[in-house]
Amino acid sequence: MFKKMIYLTTITLFLSCESNNTIDCSAVSCLAAHVSVNLINKTTNENFVLENNITKESIVIRNTENNELEFDIIESNGLLYILKKNVTDTYEISLNSEVISIFSFETTPRDQTKCCGFGKLKNVSVEEHEFEVEDNLITIYL
Numbered sequence: 001m002f003k004k005m006i007y008l009t010t011i012t013l014f015l016s017c018e019s020n021n022t023i024d025c026s027a028v029s030c031l032a033a034h035v036s037v038n039l040i041n042k043t044t045n046e047n048f049v050l051e052n053n054i055t056k057e058s059i060v061i062r063n064t065e066n067n068e069l070e071f072d073i074i075e076s077n078g079l080l081y082i083l084k085k086n087v088t089d090t091y092e093i094s095l096n097s098e099v100i101s102i103f104s105f106e107t108t109p110r111d112q113t114k115c116c117g118f119g120k121l122k123n124v125s126v127e128e129h130e131f132e133v134e135d136n137l138i139t140i141y142l
Contacts, residue, residue, distance in 0.1 A: 025115035033118040035105065035136055037080040037093070042130070042141035047078035060094045079137075087119065101140050102127040 039048035048054070054073075061069045061082055069091065071082040082091065090104040103126040111117025124133045130141045 028115040030116035033084040035082045035084055038139040040139055040141050048142055049078035058096050062092045064090045
């Protein structure tokens with residue numbers, strides 16, 4: 001009788017275990033899909049936004065559809081934190097109505113094994129400026 005109970009318990013445990021490898025992300029709060037841009041003065045090697053006391057109101061960022069994009073300036077380091085609308089796009093950054101940078105990008109497919117895996121930037125190009133890319137940060141030398 002004892003052996004039967006052990007067998008039943010073992011079978012019940014195996015049947016109750018799921019082989020479903022999906023991750024439950026319902027309790028995870030992720031940052032929004034974004035691109036961070038660090039505008040650097042190539043002469044001083046300082047952040048252009050902080051160096052020139054540029055305010056959010058003087059910057060406009062548009063995509064290829066000419067839509068204004070939501071963004072924030074990270075006060076501690078001057079990074080532009082731009083919300084991504086598409087996995088492939090071109091953004092135009094204007095300061096006081098003058099275009100200072102245009103860049104294009106693609107994003108790798110979302111990482112299905114992570115709750116907040118929005119993909120990484122790839123095939124980044126920046127018109128008329130030198131640049132570097134690290135993860136979702138584009139550094140543009142003005």
